[in-house]
Amino acid sequence: MxxxxxxxxxxxxxxxxxxxxxxxxxxxxxxxxxxxxxxxxxxxxxxxxxxxxxxxxxxxxxxxxxxxxxxxxxxxxxxxxxxxxxxxxxxxxQAEIHQVKAIEAARAAKAEWTQLAPALAVSGKSGAYQKAKRLKALTLVDESLNGRVLRRTPEAVLAAEGRIAAREAEERRAKKAAQRRHEALMPVAQHLIDHRDGLPDAGNVADWLDEVAAVLPHCETPTQMVSLSTYVGAAVRELRKTESRQSRPIATTDGARLAYAAAAGLFPS
Structure with missing residues (x-):
């Protein structure tokens, strides 16, 4: 056989x-x-x-x-x-790790692979490129490998670099989107606080608005931003509950009505 x-x-x-x-x-x-x-x-x-x-x-x-x-x-x-x-x-x-950093610095300074070949003890630009990529495999952390080790080939390194770049781009997009949401939320939260006298304080509405008022003046860190979104969303839910239990408008002033409508628009039911 x-x-x-x-x-x-x-x-x-x-x-x-x-x-x-x-x-x-x-x-x-x-x-x-x-x-x-x-x-x-x-x-x-x-x-x-x-x-x-x-x-x-x-x-x-x-x-x-x-x-x-x-x-x-x-x-x-x-x-x-x-x-x-x-x-x-x-x-x-350690030498391999630091050599990768030196290669990257040389490339950032517009060094050609032919110039790097003698320093890497290889015969030409192809050898320099391939050796550099093999060394780079030691320093790449690719979370998609789930603890497995990257193969020390130029192809594997390029594929990993592509995956890492895509994840980093997605993280940047998500961060920008979160920042835009936060920038839209800040004035809405401030209007809720400014016009809270025109809103009911039944149920937990007052408690959640107190939380909004506490975090709003110093809302800078990611944790504070998430907290503000959570508190405003909770206040909107409580206002909706109160609204569903009575037949008359929930807000008693034009400012409160506009503030509630803007907040409700950010947190659709």
Whole structure:
């Protein structure tokens, strides 16, 4: 029976299994542990070891002075070596992230891919472009992947960038729409407060209008904007309930009638 060949995954598909990464690490603390190991081993040159926050230089020192640990136990030497492995992996991950930022800065400054090729250690503009996109895969956070990792191909990165740009555009549109609604609501809410004497205070109308009056003078944050909309909407609902229970007009003045009509128009039943 012929063996069924596995299809290669699409270059835009995410990886199903996330690679293990060092991620966040208190690198100076690990360097401090390495320093402690060398001090206890009576490393005669320990005074020349760079500071704990100079991770690269401290690692080069530890590598060059590994002989100072020859009289320590195998467990101590093993621990020191593993710490160095961990720190080099951490630096590699950080280097990729910062290299992406440098590439983006160069492109923003109108650098051509041919100019970036030597710096990226590739032979031409195509290689520079593809390497840059592969590196970019490390920094993109695509919520649509549900925790899966983006495939490190130019096609996958471009697809992810498109999805992220579309979401960001939608968020901007939603934010602008919310701002427009808020700008329309502010004068309506103010008119309700200005003419509340001409409105009934039956049921919870007065309570909701009190809430509107409290938040209206300092309505700036998104939470306050949502609260104002909630309070005005609740006041309108209570006014409608009162209106349905009586046969005469609910507002007793022209100003109150206009204010109620404007609020009701923003919150259709």
């Amino acid at each position: 012929p063996t069924k060949q596995r299809k290669a995954p699409k270059r835009t598909n995410p990886l199903l299994r996330a690679p293990i990464r060092i991620g966040a690490l208190d690198a100076p603390a690990v360097i401090g542990e390495l320093r402690d190991i060398h001090e206890k081993a009576e490393d005669l040159d320990i005074g020349a070891m760079p500071a704990d926050d100079e991770v690269y230089g401290a690692l080069l020192y530890a590598e060059a002075h590994v002989g100072a640990l020859k009289e320590t136990s195998e467990a101590v030497r093993r621990s020191a070596a593993i710490k160095r492995v961990q720190l080099w992996e951490y630096l590699r991950e």
